[in-house]
Amino acid sequence: MTTFEEIVPALDRLAIEVPSWAYGNSGTRFKVFASAGTPRTVREKIADAAQVHALTGLAPTVALHIPWDRVDDYAALGAFAREHGVALGTINSNTFQDDVYRLGSLTHHDPAVRRTAIDHHLECLEIMAHTGSRDLKIWLADGTNYPGQGDLRARQDRLHDSLAEIYAHLGEGQRLVLEYKLFEPAFYHTDVPDWGTAYAHVSALGERAYVCLDTGHHAPGTNIEFIVTQLLRLGKLGSFDLNSRFYADDDLIVGAADPFQLFRILAEVVRGGGLDAGSPVALMLDQCHNVEDKIPGQLRSVLNVQETVAKVLLLDRDALAAAQAAGDVLAANAVVMDAFWTDVRPALADYRVSRGLPADPVAAYAASGYQARIAADRVGGTQASWGA
Ligand code: PSV
Numbered sequence: 001m002t003t004f005e006e007i008v009p010a011l012d013r014l015a016i017e018v019p020s021w022a023y024g025n026s027g028t029r030f031k032v033f034a035s036a037g038t039p040r041t042v043r044e045k046i047a048d049a050a051q052v053h054a055l056t057g058l059a060p061t062v063a064l065h066i067p068w069d070r071v072d073d074y075a076a077l078g079a080f081a082r083e084h085g086v087a088l089g090t091i092n093s094n095t096f097q098d099d100v101y102r103l104g105s106l107t108h109h110d111p112a113v114r115r116t117a118i119d120h121h122l123e124c125l126e127i128m129a130h131t132g133s134r135d136l137k138i139w140l141a142d143g144t145n146y147p148g149q150g151d152l153r154a155r156q157d158r159l160h161d162s163l164a165e166i167y168a169h170l171g172e173g174q175r176l177v178l179e180y181k182l183f184e185p186a187f188y189h190t191d192v193p194d195w196g197t198a199y200a201h202v203s204a205l206g207e208r209a210y211v212c213l214d215t216g217h218h219a220p221g222t223n224i225e226f227i228v229t230q231l232l233r234l235g236k237l238g239s240f241d242l243n244s245r246f247y248a249d250d251d252l253i254v255g256a257a258d259p260f261q262l263f264r265i266l267a268e269v270v271r272g273g274g275l276d277a278g279s280p281v282a283l284m285l286d287q288c289h290n291v292e293d294k295i296p297g298q299l300r301s302v303l304n305v306q307e308t309v310a311k312v313l314l315l316d317r318d319a320l321a322a323a324q325a326a327g328d329v330l331a332a333n334a335v336v337m338d339a340f341w342t343d344v345r346p347a348l349a350d351y352r353v354s355r356g357l358p359a360d361p362v363a364a365y366a367a368s369g370y371q372a373r374i375a376a377d378r379v380g381g382t383q384a385s386w387g388a
């Protein structure tokens, strides 16, 4: 049996990167709703993200999306983040909103469009040199809607060439992380649809290229924890975009749709050393809050990850191994379920208090008056929205 005391060092190491875009307005293809207090600037997004870290101690870095978070002076932005107790993290490229990318970006048949897309990534690498970011995360909307629209094989070859040029420009300590997604916005084929394709490309690039697994990017019913195991085994799991989903890429609060799936995924992360000190695996959120307040939405997400990690760390691995070795199917399953059903909430509340944090960060946020303050202060200007 593992005690809560024994898992504290691992809990202390837990760090979850939050996305700048979670604090802006977002929506569906039907509507983007505005909400009072939404940031108008990158600095306001960072100030909101800093609240999440201040109340939980779990979210020390903020991911940026370029061009949404483009500023003139990234070193100054980094200093602003530090003053607020956080640091800038992953830089996400964006080749999915300019007209020129209608038929693709890094895979495009026109070399001029590919040049534009590659140059955008080189700009991201330059930004990373100023922000001190380690990871360039690439998700491509590239794909086709109709059979015959594109040459599938040629697009793969062009993708490799484009990625290789970007990879060659990585600076010291920088990594390239390639994110896959089954479908959307393309409906017939997607150029990086699955972990195998992402793995093939990053393997061809070299040891500083990894796969990013977004939990919302698979077909319903996919065994995501198996993919986690396989990528860890291959040494190519670089990061997670965590969110939850009922149907497609819903980007809902982590653990909201299927807490047991989150447990199974994190159990494989821990089993594969993904939370060990020095592990290459970065935990990030990729979420949008359309109908709920954004800061509490992010708080709930990082707390759900912490709660689930605690349950996983309490899993009795010796008992599990013994049951597996004995071929005792039901006993093995019972060990896993015991860990999943363990109520770690009281112990985590005490743990937070021992770290000078509120026992209940969501309640502390509600009592802090921050939401009312930003609603009153942030009047005028243009609210940041997904896509701007
Ligand atoms: C694409 O659906 C994605 O998961 C990528 O990570 C993008 O960068 C992000 O969502 C944009 O919200």
Ligand code: MN
Pocket: 139, 179, 214, 241, 286
């Ligand atoms: Mn994502």
